[in-house]
Amino acid sequence: MFLRKGRSRKGLTYAELSRRTSAYSAATLQRAAGGRSVPSRQVARAYAMACGLDVDETDRLWLEARRAERSERPGTGRRSVPKPRMMRDLADLGAGLADAHERGGAPSRREMQRRATAAGTRLSSSAAQRIVTRRQIPSSREQLVAFLRACEVPERDHAEWERAWSRVRRHHAAELNVSRTLLDRQEAEAADSPSGRVTAEQAARLLSAAGYTPAEPYRGYNAPWTVRCRYCTAVKRIRLSDHADGRAMQCPQCSTEAERTVQRVWAALFYQQRWKEYGMPADEAEIFRRCWVAGVERRQSRLHVTVGAPSELFHMAGLADPSAWEALVASAVRDELDTVSEVVYVTCTDRLN
Numbered sequence: 467m468f469l470r471k472g473r474s475r476k477g478l479t480y481a482e483l484s485r486r487t488s489a490y491s492a493a494t495l496q497r498a499a500g501g502r503s504v505p506s507r508q509v510a511r512a513y514a515m516a517c518g519l520d521v522d523e524t525d526r527l528w529l530e531a532r533r534a535e536r537s538e539r540p541g542t543g544r545r546s547v548p549k550p551r552m553m554r555d556l557a558d559l560g561a562g563l564a565d566a567h568e569r570g571g572a573p574s575r576r577e578m579q580r581r582a583t584a585a586g587t588r589l590s591s592s593a594a595q596r597i598v599t600r601r602q603i604p605s606s607r608e609q610l611v612a613f614l615r616a617c618e619v620p621e622r623d624h625a626e627w628e629r630a631w632s633r634v635r636r637h638h639a640a641e642l643n644v645s646r647t648l649l650d651r652q653e654a655e656a657a658d659s660p661s662g663r664v665t666a667e668q669a670a671r672l673l674s675a676a677g678y679t680p681a682e683p684y685r686g687y688n689a690p691w692t693v694r695c696r697y698c699t700a701v702k703r704i705r706l707s708d709h710a711d712g713r714a715m716q717c718p719q720c721s722t723e724a725e726r727t728v729q730r731v732w733a734a735l736f737y738q739q740r741w742k743e744y745g746m747p748a749d750e751a752e753i754f755r756r757c758w759v760a761g762v763e764r765r766q767s768r769l770h771v772t773v774g775a776p777s778e779l780f781h782m783a784g785l786a787d788p789s790a791w792e793a794l795v796a797s798a799v800r801d802e803l804d805t806v807s808e809v810v811y812v813t814c815t816d817r818l819n
Contacts, residue, residue, distance in 0.1 A: 468527050469499040469510070472517035486516035504531045507571035525571075532568055550623070550630040559634045560600035563613065567598050570617030578616035587612035604631065649707055653687040656706075663687070669706060676709065677717065695720055717764070725762040728771055731798045732759050744794045769799065 473483060480492035487495065490512055498505035498513050505513075507528050514524040547565045548558050567573075573581065575591035575598075582589035589612035596602045597613055604610035610631050614624055654662035664672075666684040669691075673680060678693040681701055685691065688707040694700070695717040702717065734740045741751040760774035 467501075468519070468524070469513050469517070472514065472519040473499065476517050478517065483513065483516050487512040504528065504535045528571075529569060532572060536568075550626040553630040553634055555634060555637055556603060559603050559630060560597075562630070563597055563603070563617075564600055566614065566617045566619050570619065573616065578613075581616040581618070582612040585612070585615040587615055589613055589616055603634065607631065649688050652707060656687075664706060672706060672709070677720075678704075698723065720764050724764045724769055725759075727802050728762045728769070728799055729759050731795070731802055735795070735798055740798070741794070744798065746794055771795065771799075 473480075478486070480496050483495050484490060484492040490509055494505075494509060495513055497503075498509045505528075507525065510524055510528045511521055513519075514521055547561045550562060553559050553562055575594045578594040579589055579591045587608065589609065593602075593605075593609065594613065594616065597604060604613055607628060610628065611624060614627055619627070650662070653664055657664045658668050659665055664687045669684045669687075670680065673691075673693060677696050679696055681692040681694045688705055690703045690705060692701060693704055695702070698717060698720050700717055700719040735744075736751060736755040736757075739751075741754075757773050757775045759771060761772040763770045
């Protein structure tokens with residue numbers, strides 16, 4: 467609205483506006499004032515100057531619009547950005563540097579590289595990208611200064627930013643030390659060897675027990691490890707430390723396939739009347755038609771299936787004596803999944819669907 471009103475007061479067409487800016491086409495300037503997206507700060511400034519508008523006010527409104535546009539994107543809700551003197555952790559510093567980039571006109575990564583070079587510092591476009599997207603903080607004091615200059619942060623503010631950067635790095639190092647101590651303790655409890663470390667041989671045994679084969683050499687208890695599922699051949703990245711924490715190392719692709727299969731078998735048995743092929747009495751089949759598969763967990767070649775039943779059915783004879791129908795469901799599932807070689811354990815619950 468600010469840009470459109472400025473052009474209207476001057477009585478300029480977009481063609482005339484384009485000639486005044488000399489750098490931007492009429493279509494670019496028209497899009498800038500169209501309201502569908504926020505233009506670059508350079509375009510907004512050129513438009514404003516051609517219309518005789520206040521450039522400082524243009525910058526203020528541009529920054530406000532840019533922040534509003536970003537906050538509307540899914541998963542990008544705006545968090546408050548502390549002043550450099552209040553920054554403590556990586557999240558604070560990352561948010562502050564991203565905000566400095568916005569205040570500097572949100573320059574492109576190539577433009578940031580050019581600005582840093584012109585200021586006598588070095589900043590690669592890839593490093594600028596990682597810092598702006600909060601995937602890393604500057605790796606050195608020199609890279610921090612280069613980033614600040616690329617974002618046109620006044621030199622008088624650099625000392626405060628450098629103190630914030632040092633403080634955040636100290637805090638992060640302390641957190642890493644605590645984390646390493648806990649991981650060392652956890653590995654010592656899991657290790658078979660007197661050294662307190664999980665060896666490559668023990669890691670291979672743990673991996674095999676979980677149904678995987680290594681796709682690359684073992685590099686450490688907490689190091690990412692590329693592994694392959696023995697049953698579906700899917701590749702995934704795991705950490706042994708996660709598995710020791712109690713977090714499942716099961717293959718998500720196998721579990722998804724198994725759940726779909728069990729759901730299909732259940733529907734065929736009790737909705738398409740295949741129970742007749744397995745000799746189940748009709749009254750029991752009617753009970754199970756009112757139940758559902760509440761969960762499926764695959765553990766190598768064994769499936770754990772949880773069957774949900776309405777509370778009024780839970781104590782009926784067919785559910786109370788599960789041996790017959792457990793064998794029936796297990797047999798039907800094994801007919802569909804040839805990689806399930808062991809007994810399929812089925813339990814009942816009165817959880818509501």
